[in-house]
Amino acid sequence: MKEFKLIETISKFFTNPTRGIGIGDDTAAIKTGYEYHLITVDTLAEDTHYRKKWKEVFPNLYRSIGWKLLAVSVSDIASMGGIPHVAVTSFTLKKDFEEKEIIELAKGLSAACRHFKVLLAGGDTVRGNCEVFSLTLTGKAEEIMTRNSAKPGDYIAVTGTCGDAAAGLQILEAGKIDTPEKRKLVEKFLFPYPSIETGEKLKLAGVKCCMDNSDGLLFTCYEIGKQSKVAVNLESEKIPISKEVKKLLGDDALKLALSGGEDFNLVFTFPESLKELFEKEKNIFIIGRIAEGSGIYIDGKPATVSSFDHFGG
Numbered sequence: 001m002k003e004f005k006l007i008e009t010i011s012k013f014f015t016n017p018t019r020g021i022g023i024g025d026d027t028a029a030i031k032t033g034y035e036y037h038l039i040t041v042d043t044l045a046e047d048t049h050y051r052k053k054w055k056e057v058f059p060n061l062y063r064s065i066g067w068k069l070l071a072v073s074v075s076d077i078a079s080m081g082g083i084p085h086v087a088v089t090s091f092t093l094k095k096d097f098e099e100k101e102i103i104e105l106a107k108g109l110s111a112a113c114r115h116f117k118v119l120l121a122g123g124d125t126v127r128g129n130c131e132v133f134s135l136t137l138t139g140k141a142e143e144i145m146t147r148n149s150a151k152p153g154d155y156i157a158v159t160g161t162c163g164d165a166a167a168g169l170q171i172l173e174a175g176k177i178d179t180p181e182k183r184k185l186v187e188k189f190l191f192p193y194p195s196i197e198t199g200e201k202l203k204l205a206g207v208k209c210c211m212d213n214s215d216g217l218l219f220t221c222y223e224i225g226k227q228s229k230v231a232v233n234l235e236s237e238k239i240p241i242s243k244e245v246k247k248l249l250g251d252d253a254l255k256l257a258l259s260g261g262e263d264f265n266l267v268f269t270f271p272e273s274l275k276e277l278f279e280k281e282k283n284i285f286i287i288g289r290i291a292e293g294s295g296i297y298i299d300g301k302p303a304t305v306s307s308f309d310h311f312g313g
C-alpha cells in the first residue's frame, strides 16, 4: 500500500476535532477559546532521510540532522501561519551508537531551538535496530491558513527558488562537493531555514490558503487543488530556479524544480486584490492561477504529479 493511501485508510478510524483541523493539513489545529493550538510531528530515519556515508564529504552531518529535525516541523507551523512553541523528541539509537554523533545532533538541535525560539521540554531515548529521530512541535495561531481554501480566480505563488534542496541531495549522493555552488546547494538541503515571519506576514495580509512545499512544488500545488476542489494552472517560465540549479542541471533544472522536495518554502494562493502587494515582494514568485475544475496543468497541458512516496507510490 502506498503512503497516501495508507494515511487515508488510517484516518478513517478517527474523527476530526469538532473545532479545528485533524488529519490532512500541515499540522493539526485544535481551537480552544479564541486561539488554535497547533501540533505536528516529523521523523528523520537513517538510510531514508540521510546516510552515514555523507559524513565523508560533510563531516558535520549530525549537526544538520539536529537542525533539520526541528526546522522541518517549524515549516509546517509556518505554513499554518502559526508561531512555534514547545518541542519533545524521540530518539531510537542502535546499540553501538556513536556518542560524538549524538552530541553533534544536540548542538544542531539547540541552535535551531534558539533560532526558531522553541523550548525543548523533553523526549524519549530507546534502543532499536535502526537509527530514527522524531520530533513533535506545538504552536499557536489566532487564525490559520489551510490547504483547502484556494478559490477560482486566485493567483498561486511560492516564497523561494525551487529544486535547490533536491540538487543538494543529488550532490551528496554523488559524493563530491568541489565547487562553491555545490556547497551552497548541499547546505540548502542540510540546513533548511523555514520562515515563521513569512507565514505570519502572508496571514496578516489576508492569505487563507497555504502549504509548505516539503514534498515538492508540483505535489504541493496538486494537493492544494485536490483539497480546495479547484484546478491549478502553472506557467513553467514563472517557476523560480536558482542560478546554481540552472548551471548544474541545465535542461533538467525545471523538472527538478517541479518535483524536488525539501525546499521548505511556502506555496499560497491569494485574490486579485492582493496582487499589487505581492508583486512588489522580492521573494514572492507568482507562478500561476486557480480555476474552476480539477487537476494540475503546466502551460495548459495536464501534468503528471510525482513526489517521493515512502512506499513507492
Ligand code: ADP
Pocket: 007, 010, 011, 022, 023, 024, 025, 026, 027, 028, 042, 076, 214, 215
Ligand atoms: P507534512 O509533509 O506536512 O509533514 P505528511 O505528508 O507527512 O505531511 O502527512 C500528510 C497528512 O497526513 C498530515 O496531515 C499528517 O498529519 C497525516 N498523517 C501522516 N501519517 C499519519 C499517521 N500515521 N497517522 C495519522 N495521520 C498521519
Ligand code: MG
Pocket: 026, 075, 076, 079, 211, 212, 214
Ligand atoms: Mg507540510
